[in-house]
Amino acid sequence: MEKLNAIGRRKTSVARIYLSSGKGAIEVNKRSLENYFPSEVLRMLVQQPLHQAEVTEQYNIKVNVKGGGLTGQAEAIRLAIARVLCQVNAEYRPGLKQAGYLTRDPRMVERKKYGRKKARKRFQFSKR
DSSP, X not given: OOOEEEEEEETTEEEEEEEEESSSOEEETTEEHHHHOOSHHHHHHHHHHHHHHTOTTTEEEEXXXXXXXXXXXXXXXXXXXXXXXXXXXXXXXXXXXXXXXXXXXXXXXXXXXXXXXXXXXXXXXXXX
């Protein structure tokens, strides 16, 4: 099997992944998954599409991810893995779609407006 790649995005994070056949090793920015994501919840988040398609031990995944925080990066990786699994086998698509792993989360941070403290917060109003 040749290397397949896909891109996933979430907030300001961008994840590029390369999937090849192997024993289930996931490498994020040249570090192991356990080393890169200290939280068990984030590691589980990254592996959700693999568990859904029941292919956890079949593919090696190399990830380049940048931007945002750890949660955004984990969700960007999840989207990329789901997309590349659809390239591998179209039969995985309905299950992944139903679980919501193929949907790009469009929510972004709202920009700060001039004359305000934050995006929506205003300075205290004084009547007199």
